[in-house]
Amino acid sequence: MPSYNRRSFLRLGLGVTVLGAVGAGCAPAKPASKKEDSRTFTIYWNAGHGYQAYKQVIDQFGKDHDLQVNWQKFQWPDLTTKLTADFRSGNVPDLVEEVSAGTGTQYGLAGNVLALDEFAAADKEFGFPGDFLDQAVVARQYEGKTYSIPLHLTANGLLFYNKQLLSAAGFDQPPSTWDEFLEVAKATTKDKVSGCALNSDPSYAAPYYNQQKVDFSDAGAKQFMMPADGALKTLQWMQDLIYSHKVSPAPVATTDYSGPQKLFSAKRAAMFVSGPWDIGPIRQGSPDIELGLAVPLTGTVQSAAMAGSGLMIPAKAKDPKLSWELITKLAAVKTELAATKEAGMSMPRKSWAADPAVAADPNLATIAKALAVVAKQDVALSASGKAAQVNELWKKAYQQMIIQHAPVGPALDDFRKQAGAAL
Numbered sequence: 001m002p003s004y005n006r007r008s009f010l011r012l013g014l015g016v017t018v019l020g021a022v023g024a025g026c027a028p029a030k031p032a033s034k035k036e037d038s039r040t041f042t043i044y045w046n047a048g049h050g051y052q053a054y055k056q057v058i059d060q061f062g063k064d065h066d067l068q069v070n071w072q073k074f075q076w077p078d079l080t081t082k083l084t085a086d087f088r089s090g091n092v093p094d095l096v097e098e099v100s101a102g103t104g105t106q107y108g109l110a111g112n113v114l115a116l117d118e119f120a121a122a123d124k125e126f127g128f129p130g131d132f133l134d135q136a137v138v139a140r141q142y143e144g145k146t147y148s149i150p151l152h153l154t155a156n157g158l159l160f161y162n163k164q165l166l167s168a169a170g171f172d173q174p175p176s177t178w179d180e181f182l183e184v185a186k187a188t189t190k191d192k193v194s195g196c197a198l199n200s201d202p203s204y205a206a207p208y209y210n211q212q213k214v215d216f217s218d219a220g221a222k223q224f225m226m227p228a229d230g231a232l233k234t235l236q237w238m239q240d241l242i243y244s245h246k247v248s249p250a251p252v253a254t255t256d257y258s259g260p261q262k263l264f265s266a267k268r269a270a271m272f273v274s275g276p277w278d279i280g281p282i283r284q285g286s287p288d289i290e291l292g293l294a295v296p297l298t299g300t301v302q303s304a305a306m307a308g309s310g311l312m313i314p315a316k317a318k319d320p321k322l323s324w325e326l327i328t329k330l331a332a333v334k335t336e337l338a339a340t341k342e343a344g345m346s347m348p349r350k351s352w353a354a355d356p357a358v359a360a361d362p363n364l365a366t367i368a369k370a371l372a373v374v375a376k377q378d379v380a381l382s383a384s385g386k387a388a389q390v391n392e393l394w395k396k397a398y399q400q401m402i403i404q405h406a407p408v409g410p411a412l413d414d415f416r417k418q419a420g421a422a423l
Contacts, residue, residue: 038318039066039067039068040067040068040069040070041061041062041065041067041068041069041070041094041095041322041326042069042070042072042093042094042095043058043069043070043071043072043093043094043095043096043097043326044072044074044079044082044083044093044095044096044097045071045072045073045074045079045097046073046074046075046076046079046097046099046309047073047074047075048257048258048277048281049097049152049277049309049345050071050073051280051339051342051343051345052342053335053338053339053341053342054330054335054339055071056338057326057329057330057335058071058326058330061325061326061329065322072093075255075256075257076099076255076257077255078255079096079097079099080099080388083096084388086314087107087110087112087314090316092314092315092316092317093314093317094313094314094317094318094319094322094323095311095312095313095317095323095326095327096113096311096312096313096314097151097309097310097311098140098148098151098309098310098311098312099309100203100307100308100309101136101139101140101148101150101306101308101310101377102139102140102377102379102381102382102387103148103310103312103382103387104140104147104148104310104312105140105141105142105147105148105379105382105383106382106383106385106387106388107147107312108142108145108147108312109142109147109383109385110385111315112314112315113147113148113312113313113314113315114147114312114313114314114315114317114320115145115146115147116146116147116148116149116312116313116324116327117144117145117146119320119321119324120146120149123324123328126328126331127349127351128149129146131333131349131350131351132150132348132349132350133153133348133349133350133353135153135306135371135374136150136153136308136348137150137348139306139377139379140310142379142382142383147312148310148311148312149310149311149312149327149331150308150310150331150348151308151309151310151311151330151331151347151348152277152307152308152309152345152346152347152348153306153308153346153347153348153371154275154276154277154307154308154345154346154367154370154371155275155296155304155305155306155307155367155370155371155373155374156203156204156206156207156273156274156275156304156305156306156307157206157207157210157211157273157275157296157297157303157304157305157370158273158274158275158276158293158294158295158296158304158366158367158370159174159175159181159271159273159292159293159294159295159296159297160261160264160271160272160273160274160278160282160291160292160293161174161184161270161271161291161292161293161294162264162267162269162270162271162289162290162291162292163290163291163292164289164290165188165193165267165270166184166188166270166271166292168188169184169187169188169270170187171184171187174271174292174294175271175294175297176294176295176297176298177297177298177299178211178237178297178298178299181196181271181297182241182245182247184270184271185241185245185247185248185270185271186245186247188270188271189246189247189270192268193267193268193269193270194247194248194249194263194268194269194270195247195248195269195270195271196241196247196248196269196270196271196272196273197248197249197251197259197260197263197264197269197271197272198238198241198242198248198251198260198272198402199251199257199259199260199272199273199274200251200252200253200254200257200259200399200402200403201257202391202394202395202397202398202399203257203305204257204273204274205234205235205238205398205402206305206375207273207296207297207303207304207305208234208237208238208273208299209225209230209231209234209235210301210303210304210305210375211234211296211297211298211299211300211301211302211303212230212231212233212234212299212300212301213227213230213300213301213303214226214227214230214231214234215375215378216378216394217378217380217381217390217419218378218380219378219380219381219383219384219386219423220380222420222423223416223420224390224394224415224416224419224420225412225415225416228412230300231412232408232409232412234299235401235402235408235411235412236408238401238402239401239402239405239408242402242405243405248269249263250402250403250405251402251403252403253399253403258278258281260272260273260274261274261278261281261282264278264282264286264289265281265282265285265286265289266286267286267289273296273297275307276343276344276345276346276363276367277343277345279291279293279343279344279345279363280342280343280344280345283344293362293363293366293367294366295366295369295370295373296370296373301373302373303373303374303375304370304371304373304374304375305374305375306371306374306375306377308346308348311327311330311331313327331349333349333351333352333355336349336352337352337355337357337358340352340357340358340364341357344363344364346364346367346371384423386422386423389422390419390422390423393415393418393419393422394415394419396415397411397412397414397415
């Protein structure tokens, strides 16, 4: 991963892991004729990213090519489950939103998605990789091949806070350290309001353990959540927020990662940690909340987890050239700017970052500072082909600790043993 300091991001203008819409229940599907099938273009997408900016591009793409576009939206775990089954059956979609950097590499090395370098080399106007920030690109490459194109580039670890609730508790600034976070969370926990809200999705633990300099994986050494003392400190602290300090409700096991955002929007949580994808829902659903957005907390260090999805083409897609064309339209700077204006999402293009509307946005300036402190990712885990299995093991361990209140030390030890055995 190339290193980026805060100044370099600002200079670029970065002022800144339930099936849905899959069809008609369990009724047997009627075999489509070859003609009908050839005119259907199927897209798998994250349910939280169904922005109007993307819908307009997709609708126009369908009209331009006389296609019936089947835009299916899923929660991330369900998208992964559906896609895995499709790869086995050979009946695949035409374009897929990638859950995170490295997912495309895992699928690509298994022969399930295409390397996209030849498409990019033949399409100079698209500007890949030159117009894309390096860290969004290299995280999707392995041994000289690129298996997905960045769609979003962001950081998980931003602190969302309700300015009115903090002010009423006597705080005119958001917390910046773990100790301050706990202090504010205690002070804002009253009546039916919780000081903070933790997420049921295990990927939302990443900013916290990154802040204790814990690496999720070192696939080469077959080690996970190390150093062990930092991992223990992190998960025990998170568990204590719920069960000892009682400043966060216990999350409910679900495939929907938006629980904390919904509590916040309902004015039942004063703070939560997430990424820019939650800016839009709060603005649209609760315009009366005075939303504050702050840089990631500092534990031992200040850190965030790199986030952001990409676009990948299944190896058995009917017409990969057509799929590539849609990628270029969805990842065009014009579309990026429209999605940013609509939802506050941050994007990977340098030309997007240089746009005056982006550079002048205070929330995007905060995101830029978070991007400057993202922790490195272990590309070797994706290349091992075992990332999905390891992530399922981590999900189980995380839910045992955070939802079921299991002892942290034994749960982490069990996860390490099982994940190491998987490799």
